[in-house]
Amino acid sequence: MGGIGTVSASGTAPLNLSASKSDTAVSITGSITEPKSKAWWNGGVVTVRSDGVSEVGKYIDFHTVKDSEDDYNYRLTAGAGTLAGSGSFSTSTSITAGTSLHATGALTVGTTATIGSYITMSNSNPYVKFVDTAYSNATYYVQGYEGKLAFGPTFANAIQMDTNGDVTMKASSTLTPRTNNTGTIGTSSMKWNAMYATTFVGALSGNATTATTATQLSKNTRMDYGWDGLNYFNISGTAGTAVKANNTPTTAWWHILRFNHANNAGYYTDLAVPFNDTSLYYKRVANGALQNGGWIKVLDTLNYASTLDSRYFTESESNARFVYVSGDTMTGKLTMGASAQSGMT
Numbered sequence: 001m002g003g004i005g006t007v008s009a010s011g012t013a014p015l016n017l018s019a020s021k022s023d024t025a026v027s028i029t030g031s032i033t034e035p036k037s038k039a040w041w042n043g044g045v046v047t048v049r050s051d052g053v054s055e056v057g058k059y060i061d062f063h064t065v066k067d068s069e070d071d072y073n074y075r076l077t078a079g080a081g082t083l084a085g086s087g088s089f090s091t092s093t094s095i096t097a098g099t100s101l102h103a104t105g106a107l108t109v110g111t112t113a114t115i116g117s118y119i120t121m122s123n124s125n126p127y128v129k130f131v132d133t134a135y136s137n138a139t140y141y142v143q144g145y146e147g148k149l150a151f152g153p154t155f156a157n158a159i160q161m162d163t164n165g166d167v168t169m170k171a172s173s174t175l176t177p178r179t180n181n182t183g184t185i186g187t188s189s190m191k192w193n194a195m196y197a198t199t200f201v202g203a204l205s206g207n208a209t210t211a212t213t214a215t216q217l218s219k220n221t222r223m224d225y226g227w228d229g230l231n232y233f234n235i236s237g238t239a240g241t242a243v244k245a246n247n248t249p250t251t252a253w254w255h256i257l258r259f260n261h262a263n264n265a266g267y268y269t270d271l272a273v274p275f276n277d278t279s280l281y282y283k284r285v286a287n288g289a290l291q292n293g294g295w296i297k298v299l300d301t302l303n304y305a306s307t308l309d310s311r312y313f314t315e316s317e318s319n320a321r322f323v324y325v326s327g328d329t330m331t332g333k334l335t336m337g338a339s340a341q342s343g344m345t
Contacts, residue, residue: 094113143155148161236252257270269284280300282296
């Protein structure tokens with residue numbers, strides 16, 4: 001230290017020091033420039049104040065190679081209420097966020113991530129990946145894809161929900177309870193409006209409390225060849241005889257009861273019951289072709305008089321014209337032709 005006189009740093013540097021020597025003692029005096037209000041980027045030195053606070057600028061750069069010429073290998077950037085990293089972030093323990101956690105790249109959590117409100121991921125088809133290390137590393141995803149939220153081992157095999165809340169499952173999916181004969185779909189006060197199914201396997205049961213419409217046939221205009229079932233609907237203004245179509249004998253209102261068969265070639269019969277008339281009609285289709293030329297009127301006790309033509313006799317007309325085989329009595333003169341007389345014995 002013998003050669004030291006007085007040393008001072010530049011007035012613009014963060015260290016403004018002076019050193020002096022007196023005999024064997026050296027004294028250093030001066031000040032350190034720190035970031036401060038209205039001058040946070042003043043080129044000052046980061047220190048730890050007595051209140052435990054260190055003031056830094058907007059960026060913190062990390063260098064993993066001592067002789068690298070890169071500006072940084074990883075950068076932390078502060079924003080208005082945010083802290084962003086230039087790459088991925090990983091932890092072997094837990095992440096706790098008071099409000100939101102925003103990641104534009106991959107976010108890898110070793111054990112637990114505790115989020116106060118939500119996670120925001122901005123990317124094309126963003127997803128959260130779950131790996132179950134206790135079960136052969138089974139992998140599952142929660143993924144945003146093509147406007148849908150998907151949950152499953154892959155998107156193709158996932159349960160998908162669109163922005164309307166509609167849920168779809170992959171082909172051949174099975175929805176089962178954890179324990180046999182347990183659980184319900186809906187409640188006695190919160191019922192589903194309708195349920196569509198190709199095939200019900202097993203018995204359907206209920207009572208007036210739990211299944212108030214169990215004995216009612218729901219209205220259904222379905223017209224698919226190969227659908228094996230019974231359906232009905234009300235329709236008007238569609239007079240016609242086309243096959244694989246919902247039509248009626250006239251343009252008036254009709255109840256239609258359809259008997260369908262499982263044969264995909266097209267086998268069904270429509271029974272038409274009028275709203276404001278008395279005559280029933282049916283239309284039969286076999287092998288996709290109309291049978292009997294169209295709608296066939298059913299003869300009954302109310303319409304037979306108006307339906308029968310000159311080829312037929314009513315009961316009174318028949319009684320007046322014909323003799324019973326036995327037990328009938330004739331009055332008046334009987335006139336017979338020669339040919340008839342020759343055959344009498």
